[in-house]
Every structure is written in C-alpha cells, then in structure tokens.
Amino acid sequence: MALQLVNGIAYGNLLFLIAAGFTLIFGILRVINMAHGSLYLLGAHTAISTATATHSVWAGILAGALAAATLAAVIERTLLYRIQGNYLAQVIVTIGVLMIVGDLCQVYWGGTPRIYALPDALRASVPMGDLRYPVDRLILVVIGPAIAVALWFLIERTATGATVRAAVDDEEIAQAIGISVPRLRVMVFALGGLLAGLAGALASTFIGAKAGIDLDIILLALVIVVIGGPGSLVGSYIAALTVGLIDSIGKSFWPEASMFLLFAPMLAVLIVRPHGLFGKPPGPAAAARQFKPIEILSPDWIWSLSDALRRGIARFSWPAATVVALLAVIAIPVFGSGFLVTVVVLMLIWSMFAIGLNVMLGYGGMPSLGHALFFGAGAYAMAWSGFAGLCGYIGLVAAVACACCAALFLAAVALRARDAQLLLVTLAVAQIVWGLVFKWRSVTGGDDGLIHPQAFPLLWNGLSPSTSLYIHVAVAFAIALLAYAWFARSNFRLLLTGVRANEPRLLALGYHVDLLRFKAILLSSVFSGFAGGFYAIYSGFAAPELFGVHTSARVLLMVVIGMAGTFFGPIIGAVSVIGMEEVFSGWTERSNTLLGALYILVALFGFGGIRVVRRRVAARRPASLAPEILPEILP
C-alpha cells in the first residue's frame, strides 16, 4: 500500500508539471494549447538524445526543457500572436502544430519508443514493502512541490508576475502604461512550454518518448485542468495529486476500470461545478468580435469580374446549385468509377456532419471541439440496431434519437459555458464518452469496435450494394439539405444570429437565450447523428475513435474552411477537406504534416474570408494649406 501511495503522489506531481503549463497558458492567454503534448514529446526526445550524447542527465533535462520552451515561444510569436483573441483559430492552429510536430518527430527520431536508461551510478531504488521504488520517480515528490512554490512565487510576488496579471486583467491599459504585451505573451507561452518539456525530460526514464503520447498528454492535462479549474495553479496542483492517487490506487485494485477512473471525476466536476473546483465562474458574455477579411488589391477589370461573379452567384445560386447537383447525382454512379462513388458518399456523409456543426458554431456562435460525440452516438446506435435485428431505416431513427440524448447530456453540462471555456467543456464531454465506449467492451466492443450486420435493403435486384448505398445517401442528403434550408429561412436562425452577435442585447429584449442555445445544440445533433448513422453503414463498423479528437477537429476544419455561418460553407468545406486528403495521401506518406499545415493556414487566414477590392486611389501629398489659411495660429 505504501508503494501505491508514493507512486500516486509521484505521478500526481508529474501530472501537475504537465497541467501547470497548460493551465497557465489557458488562464493567462486564453489559448487552449492542443500542442502541449507535442512540447512534452519534443522535451522527452531532446532530453534522451542529449543525455545519451553527453552522458549527463542534467544536460538532458536542461536541453529538453529549453527545446520545448523555444518551440513554444516560436509558436506564440509567429502563429498565435496574429490571431490573438480568436480562440477558435488558436485551437485549430495548435491542432495543426500537434500534427506536424508529431509527424516530424517520427521522421527524425523514428517510430521506436525510446526510454532513457540511467547510468548504473544513478540507478538507485528504495525498498518499499515487498518491492523497490526507483529514485528517479521518487524525486518527483520533491521536484513537484518545489516548482509549484516557485511558480506561485513568480506569479504572486514578483514584479514580472504583477505585469502578467495586469496584462490579463486589462490588456489595453497595460499596453498604455508601457507593458509590452507581445513580449509577455511569448514569455508566458515559453514558460508553459518549459514546464511541459521539463515534465517530458523527467519522465523520460520511465514513460519515455513514443509516438501517440502527445495525444495522451493533452488528454491528461485536460482532465486536470477541468477538475481543478482553468487558470488556477492551486486547483491544478490539488487536482493533479487527486488524479494521481486515484489512478495509482484504483489501477492496482481495480484494473478493469482504469481508463474510466480518469474520466469519472472529470464528469462529476463538470456536472456539479462546471468551472472547476478552483476556477472562476465565467463572466457575462461579450459581443462577438468581427474578423477582418483579407483584402486583395486588384485593378478595376478584375474587380468588376469578381463583382459580377458575386452578384451572379447571389441571384442564381439556388437554381444553379440545384441543376448542378441533379446532374452530378445522376452522372457520378453512371460514369464514375466505383472509387469515385465511394468518395462522393463519404463527402455527402461528412457534409451532413459539418452542416450540424455549422448550425451550432456558424449560426449559433457556440464553438464545439467535441462534435464527434453526436457522430459517434449515431454510428453506434445504428450498429446496435443491426444487432437487434431492426431494419436500416429504423436504425436511422435510432441514430438520431441517440444523438439527441447525447445533446441533452452535453447541454446539461455546457449550456452556460462560452467561448474558450465551451471548447474545453465540449472536448471534455466527448473524451468522457470516448473513454466510456473504449472501456465498456461488453456493450461497445471496446477498442476493437463493433462490426455490425446493419445495411440498407437493396432497392431493386441487380443493383450493387455500393450503388444502393449511394442512392440512399443522396436522397438522405437532399432531405437534410431541405431541412437545413428550412432552418436557414426560419425565425429561429435569425434569433440564433442575435445570440451569436450580441447576446446581452437579446437578453435585454426578453428572449430566453439559454433555451435558444439548447435548441441549437439539439438541432445540430440531429444532423450529425443522422450522418453518423450513415457512416456506420458505409464503413460496416463503429469504433471509439469516431468520438475522438481527430474526428472533432476534422469537422471543425471543414466548417471553418467553408466559412462558418454561410449556407453552403460546410458542404464546400467537407468536399474540399476530403478531396485534399485524397490528393495529399497520393503524394506522400507525410500527409499528416501537410494536413497540419493546412489547418494552420486556414486558421491564420481563413476566418474573415477573402475579398477582392478595388485598388485605392494613391494618396496624394497633403496640400500644405495650413499656413495660408491659419497664419495667425501657427508660429
């Protein structure tokens, strides 16, 4: 028992190091740093390489921490600073960095997991019960509190800490009195990176550096930050120790529940106290920011061309789109190859999924990093309906119903959250369900997924199953589009726009804003669950990663690429992303890097849209009229 306790405390301190960086970055800069795990990974790899090359453990730890800090500073200064205040873009950028760094680390250091082997002189262990506990882990019990105290001292008692707190409280005034906010932001981000890299370096003797750990780390940080309260160091420390102890003791006495033990406290906190044990409740909602579009200066003739195009689209978009769509729908199965049909089916399914997110994010202004929750719910419901012997159409109803239940669950927890907090909460909820599905093997098949017999009936004999599915999906997509159009022309959509643009005003007008948001989440889940049901039939099975971060990030990218808040946006986004992925994977094995770069580019430049403007008339030199007009005033 002593070993379990000590291990729990040591592990808890390691978790604190990881979470502290994350919570500092979130609390001070309001950035959800999805690349935090990448900083950990880089720190671990660098530490191992340096320590092996120089035979010095201290050099390794220093190198690992500094490498991560440098990368963090670079990320902040070059990428994030340009999109300050746009938390959604920042999340997408950091997801892109996560993908690129993960891929490049694999290229440079290979896929073999690396654990640093301490030289024999340092490989001591302390007897504890029947076993021995290694000193390199025991030392965390001392390092953790030391760093916690140092951080507290830095933030609360030093001048630097005071300037950081000032910049957080009121950025404009802070800048006005001469505090350099850009430098501050870089410093804080670098500090967060330093902590992550340090954690990676310290853990390189037992956890080491391996592919996939960047995602594990970000999930751990998420659990602790949600429990402890985003932005609170004290909360992070207590939450980290608690989670470490629960993890260590729970796993040794109840190994089957190990994954769930991590998420249950997070769920409990979300339900009882959504802003964490030590976090502050969110303040009143502010009016939404407007994003500046990118303006391309062009000569007159290009401008008139693009203007004519724009007006043409505005007037003829509906009839033109219908004609094109009808032609495409008929032409594809007849003239296209089997593979093209498959790709188009996938595009249609993801379009429906993206439409769902667009309702919530684009029209409702509620960013969600956990939309895969509805997709997965729909897919699994369809799979289970197959096992129950129901026909495919009833399975669809079940899929939508299951997604609506998930929406009820999400709304119960996330309705009051805004902006960055909402992103965090939706991610947390999706992860909880992912963990549940992953672990509950008897019902969900766990990690192996569910291979289900569900399928739509063949429409007429002689039709190949893939063409039959194509027809089903095309008809479903048409129905979904009609529902979507009905929504777009409704009063509800106008009200949602109000909620997004200026919530306080709508509240003042007497509208029940929370109810509006709830309805938006529900409607959104209907579309996404519908898509999930079809996906289950398309792929023939349902697996836990349908609930995972990558699925949520992908659909988020689609909506953002296509411009959130426009009607055809999600469809264009889905088609573009799937098309690009097909093309990328054909070019190179490094498609993850290319996709990550795409995420970053879209986040940096895609939010305001692109607009073509007339070249401005060159400013003339200001005429020096003043002395003649006002001779008696000027000296």
Added chain:
Amino acid sequence: MNLKHLKMVAFAAGMALAFPAAGQAPIKIGVLHPFTGPLALIGTESTDGFVLYFEQIGNKVAGRPIAILKEDDAANPSQGLERTRRLVEREQIHLLTGITSSAVAYALRTYVDQRQVPLVIMGSAGANDLTDKQASPYIFRTSFSNRQLGAPIGQYACSKLGLKKIVVMASDFVTGYEQSAAFGEHYGKAGCTVVKSIMVPLGTSDFTPFLSQVASLGADGVWAMFFAADAIAFVKQYDALGLKAKLPLIGPSGLIDPALLNAMGASAVGAMAPIYYTTSLDFPENKAFVQSFKVRYGREPGATAASGYIAAMAIARAIEAINGKVEDKPALLAALRKVQFKTPIGLFEFDAKQNVVLDFYLGKVTPGDGGYTLQVVEPLEKAVDQYGVAR
C-alpha cells in the same frame, strides 16, 4: 501514387523498355501496415522484411514487374478500411498484405471477402477467428494465430519450469485476451493455476500501479503479453521495481521481439518465450536472410521481419506457379494454398484453413556481443497449427 510506387513503376517501365519482349503490366501488391503511431515499429519491420525479398529477386516474378504500394492504417480500423478501399478501387491491387492490428483485420474481413481480394496477413494480426470461425478462401496468414503464440509454453511452464502458480498480465484488447486465454487453457490442463489475470489498457506508459500488487499474490512467476512500446516500458519497469529478481518473467514472443531488446537493455535478460524465429536458427536460408537484412538495413531481423520475408516468398512462389497470371483469382488462391518450400524458419506450409504451421523453440534473452539476442534453449513443439496443437 506515392513516391515509392513511382520509383517502382519507373524502374519497371525502364526494364520494360530495355526488354520489350518481357514488358507486361505490373503485379500490384498492397501493403497495409501502421507506419505512424504506437505500432509503427511492427509495421516498419514487417514491410522491411517483405520488400527485401522482392529486391533480392529483382522485383520481378514470372516476367512481370512487382509494384509494392504501401498505405498507413495507424492501427485504426476506420483508416484501415478507407486505405484498403483506396488500394483496391483506385490502385487496383491484385493482392493485399500486411495488417498488424487484429481490429483492422476484422474490419477488413467482410470487404475483402466480398470484393474477392486475396489477403495475406503477414503482420501480427493474430485474431483467431480470421482463419477459423470467420475464415474466408481469400484470407491467408503467414505470421501466426493468437492461440498458436500463447499455447506452446503453457505446459512447459507448469512442468519443466516449475511455475505452479502464475499471474497473467495482458494488453486489454482482442490479442491480449486470445493469447492469454490460450496460455491459460494449456497451463490449466497441465495442472497449474492462474492466480490472477490483470488486463492493462493498450498504450499504457506507467505499469507501476498494476505491478505493485503482483508481489503480494503468492505466485511463482508472471506471464505477460505486451506489444511494441508497451512491452519495452513493461519489461523495464518490471526490473526497476525489483520484480525481476523475485518472479521469473515469461510471455509470448511479442514481448521479447529482437527489435525491442536493445531498447529494453539489461532488464530483459532472462525472460523466456516460445519463439518461432531467431537469428541463430540453423537453416541455410536463415543465414542468408540475416546476412542480407543486416547489409540492407544495418540491424538484425526479428520474428516480424522474418514473417514479412516469408510472406513475400510464399506470394512469389504462388505467382510463379501460375505463370504470373494473377488476374485468375481461383488459380492464385489454389496456388497459395499449395505452397510448400524452405524458408528461414524451416519448411513452410499452410494448414487446412490457410494459417501457417510453425515450429516453436524456447527462447531466452541473453547478452551477446553488441546487444542482446534470443538464444534457443531447446525445441518446444514442432508443427503447431493455429489451434496451438502439435500435429
């Protein structure tokens, strides 16, 4: 078309130009393996072995050039299915190989069967049902089935090693369940008891909480089934906690695959497993294989690489037997079923349900010059079929 494919086809095109009489359409073989993620180690090893054989025979079989197309499934069933669709429908491959994850294999099973794509599993997708209850005439396996891997040491551990009570630890997914079940069954039949069975989530980095109770269970040893990254972390922590000194560690061959031994270091010394391949096996084909592998890749091959190499040999034999006419699927399948030839692991053949028949030896990790190797202690069982039964 990825870059590797382009190079292969360019090479083939060049050959075709140089020898116009031999110019024919290339035979396309798809390799679906994880090349990213935690199982990337296994995917890369397996592909290295596979590609090596074809390079040795000049990338040509029966006069037709061989084009190898690699796709990454990241051990993820959805991605695996998408990439397989791409390989079959867009690239029009004639044959699919690879598959490291049993979950991916199960996900592909229906598709491969419906589309009539010959699938030769050469990676560690050992799921029992693939060549048993869910067998298909299109699915072959040259690596192993989970029962095959788990069973051979069961009786040996009980009778010869004297481990009367054992703790079973395995990764919590289908392979872990199947291999530990096979071991438990044979161990129990020999008269000994499994004291406790601990399932650890796949991808665990910190085994301390799971290991901390093992010492107090009153067992004589531990049988552990872990893969790749998990195996490395497990073995190191097993030693660091002082368990290695108290309880002998045994397991299936995946635990001490040679590709992992250097990362494990001294912690692995003394661990034992039933293995079907090691570099010191005394066959002439093995000596040649080890030599060429070392020259080509600068490291020694492990069982995974050997399985890949053997799969390539089997495929090449089958294609030669039908004179390169891979489009004739029934003929290709029949030829594959009948292959029987000498490989680095001895005589190779499939059993009635198209799973390989293997000979097992007891392997032990020992320090060697420049690293750690698997030494053969003694032969265990010959001609073990997929049910773990010696024929």
